[in-house]
Amino acid sequence: MNRRHLLLIGCLQAAATSTALAQSDPKPAALVDAAARGDLAQVRALPERGADVEQRDANGRTAIVAATAGNHLAVVRALIARGADVNAQDHRQDSAFLLAGARGHTEIVRATLAAGADLRSTNRYGGTALIPACHYGHVDTVRLLLTTAIDVDHVNRLGWTALLEAVILGEGGAAHQEIVRMLIARKADVNLADRQGVTPLAHARQRNQDAVVRLLLAAGAH
The missing domain is CATH 1.25.40.20 (Ankyrin repeat-containing domain)
Known part of the structure; x- marks a missing residue:
């Protein structure tokens, strides 16, 4: 058998092996x-x-x-x-945990928590799962996360806590009022300001979020 025939046989064998792997x-x-x-x-x-x-x-x-x-x-x-x-x-x-928090997929958050979700893990903005959940008004997800040891006063790369994000990016409606109420009950620092020194109360006043203003004042905000 000459060299040409050997090369042809080798090519055919390689092709057959590749096809078998692709099928299996x-x-x-x-x-x-x-x-x-x-x-x-x-x-x-x-x-x-x-x-x-x-x-x-x-x-x-x-x-x-x-x-x-x-x-x-x-x-x-x-x-x-x-x-x-x-x-x-x-x-x-x-991650599954962080994305579920941001999307408000509460039962997936629950499943990931049971499977060892890292409460300290952060997203591309440097925020924990709690922060975007507060931003988007996912009340049930926030309620669940607040039953854990997650850091309620974690500051993301924008300089915002969960409370600041709920006020700055929320609209002050029923969902965000409930989230502010829950954060206060969890002892969130109502006077922790952003990088410009603007407090949650000041942000709420600037946005005419009257109900949120009342909640913050009752919690000792200034």
């Missing part, structure tokens, strides 16, 4: 894709076929982050049961 192995981000779709059957099946539960897509998302983005609670629970890391962060610094 899931694609690199198949589990992430299935989790994003909320495809519970595939999420359960793919790890049985060798898919890494911590595999990442092009955006650095793990399957549990993708499932959280879609609010697929059953998928999140299945991935946690498989040992998925609820603190793994993607390229945007979102």
Whole structure:
């Protein structure tokens, strides 16, 4: 057999091996894709076929982050049961725990807390899960987070606490009033100012949030 024939046989064998692997192995981000779709059957099946539960897509998302983005609670629970890391962060610094807090996916927050969510972890703005939950007025999520040891006075990169963010980025309606009330009950520092020295009370007055102003004054704000 000459050299040409040997090379041809080698190429054919390599192609056959490549085809076999492609047929037997899931694609690199198949589990992430299935989790994003909320495809519970595939999420359960793919790890049985060798898919890494911590595999990442092009955006650095793990399957549990993708499932959280879609609010697929059953998928999140299945991935946690498989040992998925609820603190793994993607390229945007979102983890399942942090993203669930920001989106107000309270039951996913609950599941990640039970699976060891890091209360000190921070998002791309340097904020804990509590801060965006307060910003967006996710009352039930805030209520749950405040049952933990999360730092109620953590300051993010903007120089804002959860209370400041609730006032500055909230609209002063019923949801944000309840959040301010809960933060006060949790002993948030009502006089902790932003980097310009503006207090929560001053911000509330500037925004004509009269009900919030009354809550802060009753709590000793000045």
